[in-house]
Amino acid sequence: xxxxxxxxxxxxxxxxxxxxxxxxxxxxxxxxxxxxxxxxxxxxxxxxxxxxxxxxxxxxxxxxxxxxxxxxxxxxxxxxxxxxxxxxxxxxxxxxxxxxxxxxxxxxxxxxxxxxxxxxxxxxxxxxxxxxxxxxxxxxxxxxxxxxxxxxxxxxxxxxxxxxxxxxxxxxxxxxxxxxxxxxxxxxxxxxxxxxxxxxxxxxxxxxxxxxxxxxxxxxxxxxxxxxxxxxxxxxxxxxxxxxxxxxxxxxxxxxxxxxxxxxxxxxxxxxxxxxxxxxxxxxxxxxxxxxxxxxxxxxxxxxxxxxxxxxxxxxxxxxxxxxxxxxxxxxxxxxxxxxxxxxxxxxxxxxxxxxxxxxxxxxxxxxxxxxxxxxxxxxxxxxxxxxxxxxxxxxxxxxxxxxxxxxxxxxxxxxxxxxxxxxxxxxxxxxxxxxxxxxxxxxxxxxxxxxxxxxxxxxxxxxxxxxxxxxxxxxxxxxxxxxxxxxxxxxxxxxxxxxxxxxxxxxxxxxxxxxxxxxxxx
Amino acid sequence: xxxxxxxxxxxxxxxxxxxxxxxxxxxxxxxxxxxxxxxxxxxxxxxxxxxxxxxxxxxxxxxxxxxxxxxxxxxxxxxxxxxxxxxxxxxxxxxxxxxxxxxxxxxxxxxxxxxxxxxxxxxxxxxxxxxxxxxxxxxxxxxxxxxxxxxxxxxxxxxxxxxxxxxxxxxxxxxxxxxxxx
Ligand SMILES: Cc1cc2nc3c(=O)[nH]c(=O)nc-3n(C[C@H](O)[C@H](O)[C@H](O)COP(=O)(O)OP(=O)(O)OC[C@H]3O[C@@H](n4cnc5c(N)ncnc54)[C@H](O)[C@@H]3O)c2cc1C
Ligand code: SF4
Numbered sequence: 001x002x003x004x005x006x007x008x009x010x011x012x013x014x015x016x017x018x019x020x021x022x023x024x025x026x027x028x029x030x031x032x033x034x035x036x037x038x039x040x041x042x043x044x045x046x047x048x049x050x051x052x053x054x055x056x057x058x059x060x061x062x063x064x065x066x067x068x069x070x071x072x073x074x075x076x077x078x079x080x081x082x083x084x085x086x087x088x089x090x091x092x093x094x095x096x097x098x099x100x101x102x103x104x105x106x107x108x109x110x111x112x113x114x115x116x117x118x119x120x121x122x123x124x125x126x127x128x129x130x131x132x133x134x135x136x137x138x139x140x141x142x143x144x145x146x147x148x149x150x151x152x153x154x155x156x157x158x159x160x161x162x163x164x165x166x167x168x169x170x171x172x173x174x175x176x177x178x179x180x181x182x183x184x185x186x187x188x189x190x191x192x193x194x195x196x197x198x199x200x201x202x203x204x205x206x207x208x209x210x211x212x213x214x215x216x217x218x219x220x221x222x223x224x225x226x227x228x229x230x231x232x233x234x235x236x237x238x239x240x241x242x243x244x245x246x247x248x249x250x251x252x253x254x255x256x257x258x259x260x261x262x263x264x265x266x267x268x269x270x271x272x273x274x275x276x277x278x279x280x281x282x283x284x285x286x287x288x289x290x291x292x293x294x295x296x297x298x299x300x301x302x303x304x305x306x307x308x309x310x311x312x313x314x315x316x317x318x319x320x321x322x323x324x325x326x327x328x329x330x331x332x333x334x335x336x337x338x339x340x341x342x343x344x345x346x347x348x349x350x351x352x353x354x355x356x357x358x359x360x361x362x363x364x365x366x367x368x369x370x371x372x373x374x375x376x377x378x379x380x381x382x383x384x385x386x387x388x389x390x391x392x393x394x395x396x397x398x399x400x401x402x403x404x405x406x407x408x409x410x411x412x413x414x415x416x417x418x419x420x421x422x423x424x425x426x427x428x429x430x431x432x433x434x435x436x437x438x439x440x441x442x443x444x445x446x447x448x449x450x451x452x453x454x455x456x457x458x459x460x461x462x463x464x465x466x467x468x469x470x471x472x473x474x475x476x477x478x479x480x481x482x483x484x485x486x487x488x489x490x491x492x493x494x495x496x497x498x499x500x501x502x503x504x505x506x507x508x509x510x511x512x513x514x515x516x517x518x519x520x521x522x523x
Numbered sequence: 524x525x526x527x528x529x530x531x532x533x534x535x536x537x538x539x540x541x542x543x544x545x546x547x548x549x550x551x552x553x554x555x556x557x558x559x560x561x562x563x564x565x566x567x568x569x570x571x572x573x574x575x576x577x578x579x580x581x582x583x584x585x586x587x588x589x590x591x592x593x594x595x596x597x598x599x600x601x602x603x604x605x606x607x608x609x610x611x612x613x614x615x616x617x618x619x620x621x622x623x624x625x626x627x628x629x630x631x632x633x634x635x636x637x638x639x640x641x642x643x644x645x646x647x648x649x650x651x652x653x654x655x656x657x658x659x660x661x662x663x664x665x666x667x668x669x670x671x672x673x674x675x676x677x678x679x680x681x682x683x684x685x686x687x688x689x690x691x692x693x694x695x696x697x698x699x700x701x702x703x704x705x
Contacts, residue, residue, distance in 0.1 A: 051687070052687035052688060052689050052690075053687065054674075055670065055674050156699075156700060158694075158699045158700050159524075159698075159699065159701065159702040162700065162702050163705065166705045194693075194695075195689075195692060195694075195695045196694040196695040197688050197689050197694070198693065198694060199687075199688070199689065205689035206689070206693070315704045316526050316683065316702075317702060318524070318525075318526075318683070318698065320684060320685070321688075321694035321697070321698055321699040322693075322694050322699030322700065353684060354678075354679055354684040355670070355673045355674040357673070358669045358672065358673030358674075359669055359673075364665075366588045366589060366656075366665055367588070367590070367649060368590055370589075371590050371591050374589075374591070374673070374682065375591060375593070375682070377682045377683060377684060378526075378527070378529075378682065378683025378684065440705065
């Protein structure tokens with residue numbers, strides 16, 4: 001058969017979501033000759049539709065469906081209806097992402113063994129090792145064109161990076177460079193090189209930044225084996241009497257419901273929507289939610305320890321010029337418990353335009369302390385802090401008891417409390433980040449609180465044993481043999497690195513596994 | 524390095540000429556007959572649904588919440604003027620604003636013997652705002668302002684922010700790495 005596929009075609013693999021996970025998996029399957037339908041809740045917005053407009057793009061493609069929050073995290077206070085900044089569009093959050101693409105370190109696959117029994121944390125070792133991941137990391141880096149891999153040169157440093165680098169040198173940090181970025185530093189793969197436009201978070205107008213929207217997805221479609229159905233929001237996954245998944249029900253943009261049959265379903269809706277969909281698919285056979293015999297669906301939500309440091313100097317920086325996140329200090333990304341916490345963190349350059357700076361520098365703040373900082377906007381440098389946070393069972397995505405979305409499905413509530421380890425790490429990171437800027441003469445520094453989560457992980461975690469998690473080492477449900485999870489929700493622990501390279505590598509690996517199982521007649 | 528001229532380019536009197544309003548020449552905002560005008564007639568705004576005094580107080584409140592001494596009043600006017608139309612469409616909005624400003628004036632009267640606008644020092648007006656900062660009225664106004672002030676492309680040059688760059692070819696040849704003081 002060839003795309004497009006019939007609703008009653010039960011030979012297709014259905015992939016839910018077209019972001020880093022689904023937008024990689026779907027095209028990989030298609031290239032192997034497997035009939036694949038991607039159902040994507042959002043619309044299809046191509047590069048021509050992007051604009052260098054922070055609030056404009058936010059309004060156009062963010063996931064703005066109702067969500068609620070609880071817990072003591074500051075996001076619940078500052079952005080109570082917006083726990084995460086995630087994209088609802090073909091390409092998913094990779095339309096907005098900055099491109100930082102780092103491998104996990106060896107010890108980060110062994111959280112429990114390495115960090116021990118941290119009180120209050122629900123740590124576990126991954127059922128895979130760095131060694132097993134290396135070939136897939138390698139393929140992903142090649143596919144995405146990650147700088148400083150495969151002989152691709154690093155990006156040139158912009159003003160914001162130069163300030164970071166000067167401070168890092170003064171402090172004696174050794175690992176400071178312009179990052180491993182899925183952004184072309186030279187033309188590659190039919191795409192041009194970075195024009196230093198500076199709106200990476202708004203969708204890259206030049207296409208230099210990798211996003212499956214204009215890389216893998218069109219390649220997959222060209223095989224004739226991939227159909228991407230946009231504006232198709234899955235509301236339920238169905239199963240047959242034997243407990244195997246049989247198809248999904250989705251709503252189109254007019255709210256009309258359709259049933260797409262499937263031979264297997266791969267769930268890649270990001271870490272709120274994936275567990276929500278499993279919970280909303282409860283049945284008499286799976287009363288606690290599909291694939292939830294462990295009770296771990298939605299639990300162990302991780303968002304990375306985050307925060308930012310902005311600093312003001314007596315002379316201009318103009319940090320907004322050029323690549324948003326091409327700069328990193330990696331020296332603190334080690335496990336050194338003598339600092340007062342386990343796990344490590346990265347420091348990465350970050351700049352926001354004036355509109356977002358107003359909203360995010362110190363959410364809710366007003367008066368002269370705040371506006372005095374804004375007055376120095378063009379004299380600011382900035383960095384983002386991103387580190388490993390502790391999985392906690394009580395940090396969870398659950399179904400709201402009363403609130404429903406436009407399709408009548410319960411909305412997700414996101415509960416999060418910082419673990420004491422997260423707090424200790426954040427304080428250390430604020431101190432070191434400020435020190436970097438103080439070393440080059442900052443006149444004022446700002447320990448900026450976390451933004452709505454961009455890294456959402458862990459809510460369907462991988463585990464060796466069925467009772468500890470939701471999926472096995474291939475991302476296959478412990479309970480349902482033809483149900484897979486293919487996004488960041490499978491992370492057993494978060495590591496200190498930005499997650500997308502690992503999501504993409506796992507998706508490539510899963511595609512190989514699915515093809516292999518199909519050829520053996522197991523799927 | 525390439526730095527921007529952050530001075531305001533439009534003459535402060537331009538607005539008055541275009542709007543045809545009469546100059547008042549008082550310090551502070553003055554209001555009357557459906558019209559709110561700034562000191563020296565630097566700007567004027569016609570209001571249809573809110574009381575002119577209410578709009579004038581709202582403009583002062585906007586400046587007190589996000590005080591930027593280099594921004595002339597017209598940017599604060601632009602940031603809150605939309606509430607007049609909203610008040611016309613939605614009685615709830617009108618009640619919220621008239622009620623909120625009314626309460627603020629009552630507080631000012633009790634503590635300083637004059638309405639909010641006439642309280643001379645910013646510090647004293649801010650102390651009044653502090654007393655209502657957790658309330659819905661203040662939060663709605665502040666939450667709207669933080670977008671309407673900083674998302675106005677006309678203020679960007681005054682902060683040294685250049686806005687959209689793709690159509691100018693990005694910054695690759697326009698100073699992405701031109702810092703010269705490190
Ligand atoms: C501003 C920003 C900057 C970032 N920068 C970086 C970075 O530098 N490095 C990095 O590693 N990561 C970065 N990230 C994070 C990165 O984008 C995510 O980790 C990654 O995209 C997650 O992949 P995913 O497949 O899990 O989900 P997503 O990419 O979010 O894709 C999920 C898709 O599923 C769709 N979907 C959800 N529910 C349904 C449903 N029920 N039916 C149909 N479709 C559905 C959604 O609409 C969405 O398109 C950034 C994110 C943001 C927002
Ligand atoms: S800075 Fe580079 S990667 Fe970022 S949007 Fe511009 S061209 Fe794309």
